[in-house]
Amino acid sequence: MAEFTLELNDDQKQVRDWLHGFAADVMRPAAAEWDEREETPWPIIQEAAKIGIYSLDFYAQQYFDPTGLGIPLTMEELFWGDAGIALSIVGTGLAAVGVLANGTEEQIGTWVPQMYGDADDVKLAAFCSSEPDAGSDVAAMRTRAVHDEATGEWVLNGTKTWATNGGIAHVHVVVAVVDPALGTKGHASFVVPPGTPGLSQGQKFRKHGIRASHTAEVVLEDVRIPGHCLLGGKEKLDERLARARKRAAAPGGERVRNAAMATFEASRPAVGAMAVGTARAAYEVALDYARTRTQFGRPIIDNQGIAFQLADMRTRVDAARLLVWRASWMAAAGKPFDSAEGSMSKLYASETAKEVTAQAVQILGGNGYTREYPVERMHRDSAIYTIFEGTSEIQRLVIARTLSGMPIR
Numbered sequence: 001m002a003e004f005t006l007e008l009n010d011d012q013k014q015v016r017d018w019l020h021g022f023a024a025d026v027m028r029p030a031a032a033e034w035d036e037r038e039e040t041p042w043p044i045i046q047e048a049a050k051i052g053i054y055s056l057d058f059y060a061q062q063y064f065d066p067t068g069l070g071i072p073l074t075m076e077e078l079f080w081g082d083a084g085i086a087l088s089i090v091g092t093g094l095a096a097v098g099v100l101a102n103g104t105e106e107q108i109g110t111w112v113p114q115m116y117g118d119a120d121d122v123k124l125a126a127f128c129s130s131e132p133d134a135g136s137d138v139a140a141m142r143t144r145a146v147h148d149e150a151t152g153e154w155v156l157n158g159t160k161t162w163a164t165n166g167g168i169a170h171v172h173v174v175v176a177v178v179d180p181a182l183g184t185k186g187h188a189s190f191v192v193p194p195g196t197p198g199l200s201q202g203q204k205f206r207k208h209g210i211r212a213s214h215t216a217e218v219v220l221e222d223v224r225i226p227g228h229c230l231l232g233g234k235e236k237l238d239e240r241l242a243r244a245r246k247r248a249a250a251p252g253g254e255r256v257r258n259a260a261m262a263t264f265e266a267s268r269p270a271v272g273a274m275a276v277g278t279a280r281a282a283y284e285v286a287l288d289y290a291r292t293r294t295q296f297g298r299p300i301i302d303n304q305g306i307a308f309q310l311a312d313m314r315t316r317v318d319a320a321r322l323l324v325w326r327a328s329w330m331a332a333a334g335k336p337f338d339s340a341e342g343s344m345s346k347l348y349a350s351e352t353a354k355e356v357t358a359q360a361v362q363i364l365g366g367n368g369y370t371r372e373y374p375v376e377r378m379h380r381d382s383a384i385y386t387i388f389e390g391t392s393e394i395q396r397l398v399i400a401r402t403l404s405g406m407p408i409r
């Protein structure tokens with residue numbers, strides 16, 4: 001188990017600098033254009049693939065970094081470049097983690113490489129859990145997966161929403177209900193292979209921010225997939241369902257903990273790191289501007305009112321990073337999240353990004369309010385961090401329940 005340290009090793013520094021170069025030289029200059037186009041920035045993803053930033057190898061390396069810092073370093077640098085483009089680059093990872101977490105070795109080997117494709121033929125993947133009536137309340141999920149005993153296939157029906165890369169992905173990972181009586185314990189994850197009939201894209205959403213990232217509904221109508229597309233396999237699912245039924249039948253057993261809350265705890269610091277990237281970017285723009293913008297015959301940073309804001313912004317960004325690194329290290333070291341440290345990091349970092357980007361807009365004055373300066377986009381982009389992967393309210397609920405041991409609602 002790696003010790004927790006704030007000192008990056010040489011490999012980490014090298015990777016961070018390499019990512020920073022791509023973020024500064026390729027992503028930043030293209031950010032405004034793709035934000036306006038509201039389209040997946042395929043040429044940028046291809047460039048990332050050519051140099052290895054968009055590749056299974058790279059993400060696997062960062063994911064398995066024993067210090068836990070590989071993923072947060074990657075997220076911070078890419079989202080520093082631009083949040084919308086960065087989500088297009090890392091969105092596949094959400095589906096890949098869905099397979100890594102639940103799949104057999106064979107399933108991981110089959111599906112995860114297909115999610116990325118290669119530099120000459122780049123592919124994307126989508127993770128489809130949310131539904132119109134099941135956002136924070138994952139237990140309200142309605143998409144059904146029914147096993148066809150005759151053919152051994154699974155048949156999926158339902159509508160997923162808010163899926164990053166939904167409908168344009170090569171591989172979709174879909175969470176569906178296999179036993180409605182068991183709440184979240186009756187859910188299972190499936191891979192829908194490329195070209196499967198019955199899967200289609202519904203509405204594509206026009207968003208407030210991260211507009212270069214494609215977000216859409218995914219409609220599943222009698223989608224038939226082979227038995228081997230059930231992640232983890234049928235035997236494991238049957239065992240898990242039998243255990244859950246036994247527990248539900250026991251006195252008090254119906255109050256099973258929301259599985260999604262526990263599962264997300266380890267992945268939430270990665271979203272915190274994205275928020276740190278956006279917050280740091282806005283802080284840097286504001287600092288530069290405050291040094292050079294002159295009013296009343298002196299740079300505006302000469303006013304305590306501006307300088308103190310910048311001091312608070314930087315302090316919050318650094319504090320957010322520390323929480324993210326702590327939780328990321330804990331996840332890698334297998335430490336239990338006894339105080340919901342994963343949720344804490346996501347809550348604090350996402351709220352920080354919203355506040356810091358709003359302060360940056362204020363420091364740039366009228367310019368901050370225009371699309372001529374990047375803080376306007378960063379401010380819009382930052383609003384996503386308190387919504388996806390569990391809203392701020394849900395993070396507070398998880399933290400409060402964990403700390404108190406009470407079923408707080």
Ligand SMILES: Cc1cc2nc3c(=O)[nH]c(=O)nc-3n(C[C@H](O)[C@H](O)[C@H](O)COP(=O)(O)OP(=O)(O)OC[C@H]3O[C@@H](n4cnc5c(N)ncnc54)[C@H](O)[C@@H]3O)c2cc1C
Binds near residue numbers: 126137161388391397
């Ligand atoms: C751009 C974007 C990309 C996304 N990508 C994906 C993806 O790839 N895959 C995927 O599956 N999902 C994705 N999501 C979905 C995202 O995870 C959900 O939007 C999120 O979980 C919130 O669900 P909801 O939108 O239904 O809001 P709701 O759950 O309806 O919440 C509405 C409001 O009520 C509050 N609230 C709800 N319950 C409580 C409570 N118990 N106590 C206090 N307050 C509460 C919430 O905090 C929020 O403020 C994405 C969403 C967006 C916007």
